[in-house]
Amino acid sequence: AQTVTQSQPEMSVQEAETVTLSCTYDTSESNYYLFWYKQPPSRQMILVIRQEAYKQQNATENRFSVNFQKAAKSFSLKISDSQLGDTAMYFCAFMRAGTYKYIFGTGTRLKVLA
Amino acid sequence: GAVVSQHPSWVICKSGTSVKIECRSLDFQATTMFWYRQFPKQSLMLMATSNEGSKATYEQGVEKDKFLINHASLTLSTLTVTSAHPEDSSFYICSATTPSGRAMSTDTQYFGPGTRLTVL
Numbered sequence: 001a002q003t004v005t006q007s008q009p010e011m012s013v014q015e016a017e018t019v020t021l022s023c024t025y026d027t028s029e030s031n032y033y034l035f036w037y038k039q040p041p042s043r044q045m046i047l048v049i050r051q052e053a054y055k056q057q058n059a060t061e062n063r064f065s066v067n068f069q070k071a072a073k074s075f076s077l078k079i080s081d082s083q084l085g086d087t088a089m090y091f092c093a094f095m096r097a098g099t100y101k102y103i104f105g106t107g108t109r110l111k112v113l114a
Numbered sequence: 115g116a117v118v119s120q121h122p123s124w125v126i127c128k129s130g131t132s133v134k135i136e137c138r139s140l141d142f143q144a145t146t147m148f149w150y151r152q153f154p155k156q157s158l159m160l161m162a163t164s165n166e167g168s169k170a171t172y173e174q175g176v177e178k179d180k181f182l183i184n185h186a187s188l189t190l191s192t193l194t195v196t197s198a199h200p201e202d203s204s205f206y207i208c209s210a211t212t213p214s215g216r217a218m219s220t221d222t223q224y225f226g227p228g229t230r231l232t233v234l
Contacts, residue, residue, distance in 0.1 A: 043205065043207075043227065043228045044225065044227045044228070045158075045207065045209075045225035046225075047222070091157060091158070100146060100148075100163075100211060100223070101148070101163065102148075102158070102160065103160075104157040104158045105157060106156065106157045107156075107157055
């Protein structure tokens, strides 16, 4: 069975600074996808970034980038130039290819301070 | 982008009654919808996978007779919590997608805004 672990329940960062959220996972699968989702106070889940396991290049979306270490089964999210609107719960998620099912981590609550 | 709606956004009911939650894909056809449950300050747990025109597939530990799922059309799936009890109080979230069928595909899932259920 696959598991996703987020070891940082809460984090804070000053506005405009950079913060890194950690995520590790465990799987014996070779074909899978990894995701970071943001859940603001509105509770709407928003896709931040995703990574295909077969790609070695780390995914990047504007201020968001990941550090994907496949051998170490690590998938951290870096947020650069943090903004107040980044305040939210962040979930790391795993999906085995072809299943369309997410396995979510327990989340990291990020607060951006003015 | 694609939009998924849920109705109602929140509901309060008495113990023993049934509650129906709707999940609609507004601008695309969703052959597959997923229902999640999220307890306060916890993660999302997949309850079931709903495929249009067929029976839902429930995750281990989820009572299919308590959480009835119907996916009668390509734009609507419903979750009915039967004989609700206070322990069923939670935030219920649906997501929708149209799988392409490609083995390596991870077709985007679009999440609804969630429904908060409180059972008194």
